Amino acid sequence: MTKAPVTPLLDRVHTPDDLRKLPKSELRQLADELRTEMIDAVGSTGGHLGSGLGVVELTVAIHYIFNTPDDRLIWDVGHQAYPHKILTGRRDRIRTLRQGGGLSGFTKRAESEYDPFGAAHSSTSISAGLGFAVANKLAGTPGKAIAVIGDGAMSAGMAYEAMNNAEQAGNRLIVILNDNDMSIAPPVGGLSSYLARLVSSGRFLGLRDLAKKFAKRLPAPLQVAARKTDEYARGMAMGGTLFEELGFYYVGPIDGHDLDQLIPVLENVRDAAEGPCLIHVITQKGKGYGPAEEAADKYHGVQKFDVITGEQKKSAGGPPSYTNVFAKSLLSEAEQDNTICAITAAMPTGTGLDKFAAAFPERHFDVGIAEQHAVTFAAGLAAQGMRPFCAIYSTFLQRAFDQVVHDVAIQNLPVRFAIDRAGLVGADGATHAGSFDVTYLATLPNMVVMAAADEAELVHMVHTAAKYDSGPIAFRYPRGNGTGVELPETPQQLEIGKGRMVRGDEKQGRKVAILSLGTRLAESLKAADQLEAKGLSTSVADMRFAKPLDSALIRKLMATHEVIITVEEGSIGGLGAHVLTLASDEGLIDAGLKIRTLRLPDLFQDQDTPDKQYDEAGLNAPQIVDTVLSALRHNSAGVEEARA
Structure with missing residues (x-):
């Protein structure tokens, strides 16, 4: 067990007010202690590491120069915000x-007044910052909005949509581009740092303002020429022409780890009378921790790890993850x-498509954080005439819903949607839960929606999607490891819209039928065992498809069973709603039939272990049993009475 880090300066800083009382000469030490504390903390909890390490000095500088929380600090992709917390x-x-009842891994309004805007999906900070800045402007109240965007978030179109309207904020909006992969800037050198300090200084801005006033006295063509000369002169030196065209005054690039550069530039920008400003800051992901510097991708998100060696705690062996099963199946196809x-949207490793990219680089496309583009590109x-597989987490596919409707479903194009992280996801909490995909996809005409009950079923569904050319098709699967079933040597092409009986017979009269969609099948079978032990004969069906429904199977089960229970790891509007609609439309519900739907509750569930989350949601075997007993109007002690 390692000793707690020694942090004498950090121990005196409880809020940014304490930070602002320190002399500038002590900020370097404070940043070093802050980095040490973050490494030690994440080592004991797991979580996002590399991004936060890269913004330690930037975090210190922002809180030192700006009057937070009155000046609103908005972090893009909130996993950068651990030092801020x-x-x-x-x-x-x-x-x-990221533990049950603990701090969120992202910014969260309910957690602190210093988190004015929640962020777990990317590229939202400039839009939100513009809202804060304009609201202050309209109300005539002081306060600036500082949006820190980075870690790939500038690859999303939403950032540029916001920048296109940013002039409305005047000088109340400051955007800090945290460029941690050198994707925009040339290497930072002494000249560019000197120029950044120079062009952000009050003296330079004053001279520039004087030149603007002089230029207004010139004929119109010469006014345009003067403006372009100013923009291109600075653009050639610093690469900011694009941002200038979007209405921002560009400063940078500067070294994001050099407090002697950061502090004067932020001071100058804070006090400037210019309009919206963009500061281009170069940082190193994983800065200050050797293992994270050497492998930024591996240490972006980590398990618990040994701070001394950097060795991450290995997960217990067992079945392959659903993501790996998908990746290998797609490679085979x-x-x-x-x-x-x-196609992936900046998640080649998370979706398993890094393996596909290695084998077929010409057929693999990482489009960046741009889900809308990914779907329409597909x-x-x-x-x-191609057969595209669009592999996107459920929570991120939400960002491209209009494209799924307009560009895919209406045109009935055979795009294959591989939906990873379906259902509840544990430590990432509500922002990353795959709660809604069945609901928003199964409402669409032409769409086929499948859900894998285990890893063998996932193999069949990848193959089925590859062979399906009649329109769009989606299959969902959860985070984590499979159930340990044997994987098929040869995948089957599933009949579209046909489920399977796993226990019992749809033609055989029984008391209870459980209709499962997705990986709650294992809990449904456990529930069936417990119900059988209570004398209640129980059938279990794996529906496989939320759309089209296996209507024939549902009719038979309703005709031969007294209680129908649907179980799914999604929100209202999914399998249960479609089964109820079918029963209502076809008049299948009579006085002797009881139908109950089990689904995710109508709330955003906080982070916890997945098993605890599903227990809270009422989707584990004991809750399935309780639902059946309640439907039969008795509890476990009254089974004999009900049977009689």
């Missing part, structure tokens, strides 16, 4: 990150079909 009164809870393409590929 430590400096804003939450250090005593930092070792509860692509080896036999050169029309198969794979639609274009499909329209031209």
